Amino acid sequence: MNISNYEKAIQQVTDLIDGKPAEILTEGVTCCACNEYCPTGANPFDLINRIQEENKSLPIPEKMVAWMASGGKLPTEIIRGDESEPVLSMSVMERWIPDGAIDGRMFEGLTIAKGGNYFCYLGFVHFGMFSPLEENAQKFVDNLASIGAKEIVFIHPDCYSMISKMQEFNISVPFKAIHIIEYMRDYLQNNSNAIVPINKKIAFQRLCVSRFVPEIEPILGRFI
Numbered sequence: 434m435n436i437s438n439y440e441k442a443i444q445q446v447t448d449l450i451d452g453k454p455a456e457i458l459t460e461g462v463t464c465c466a467c468n469e470y471c472p473t474g475a476n477p478f479d480l481i482n483r484i485q486e487e488n489k490s491l492p493i494p495e496k497m498v499a500w501m502a503s504g505g506k507l508p509t510e511i512i513r514g515d516e517s518e519p520v521l522s523m524s525v526m527e528r529w530i531p532d533g534a535i536d537g538r539m540f541e542g543l544t545i546a547k548g549g550n551y552f553c554y555l556g557f558v559h560f561g562m563f564s565p566l567e568e569n570a571q572k573f574v575d576n577l578a579s580i581g582a583k584e585i586v587f588i589h590p591d592c593y594s595m596i597s598k599m600q601e602f603n604i605s606v607p608f609k610a611i612h613i614i615e616y617m618r619d620y621l622q623n624n625s626n627a628i629v630p631i632n633k634k635i636a637f638q639r640l641c642v643s644r645f646v647p648e649i650e651p652i653l654g655r656f657i
Contacts, residue, residue, distance in 0.1 A: 523589070524591075553595035
């Protein structure tokens with residue numbers, strides 16, 4: 434008997450809940466789409482991810498796991514700016530950000546925090562591992578809170594998404610987390626007289642972690 438994809442999805446998750454093997458453990462890797470489409474907000478990807486780790490369902494080489502964990506060991510630096518402005522958390526993304534990308538007026542005066550202390554560990558979900566998030570969540574928040582800022586802008590969507598998980602971990606966040614897209618939108622709205630249109634189209638590839646924070650998508654849609 435043929436069954437619909439909808440019925441198959443229900444059966445797959447039911448099997449997981451009952452402790453039975455399900456092919457989704459090896460096929461569900463990075464997209465997190467089931468969280469977005471779940472009509473009850475049950476976040477089934479989190480369940481899948483936890484069981485993937487328990488069963489070692491994804492054959493991720495140890496050297497890749499070590500590479501991911503090394504993010505938390507990179508040198509940490511804080512470049513102090515205007516204390517009345519938000520802090521910009523770059524996490525460990527500096528090496529991938531083009532030279533000059535944050536040198537303009539939009540980021541002028543912001544305190545810059547970068548390095549291993551601000552590594553969020555969310556990338557481990559792509560390796561079928563959830564425990565590194567739980568084990569390092571409190572440290573992640575504490576390190577950010579120790580900067581002393583009321584507002585922190587996250588240049589990497591993973592880090593912003595990690596903050597969204599803190600309620601699940603029963604961890605309070607003593608600062609306002611701001612997505613980089615929110616910050617850019619607000620800056621442009623507040624400085625609209627200085628905008629010079631360049632009349633170019635842009636393309637945006639949606640990130641898998643955007644499914645953890647769907648509230649950002651409408652902002653991005655209006656922004657671009």
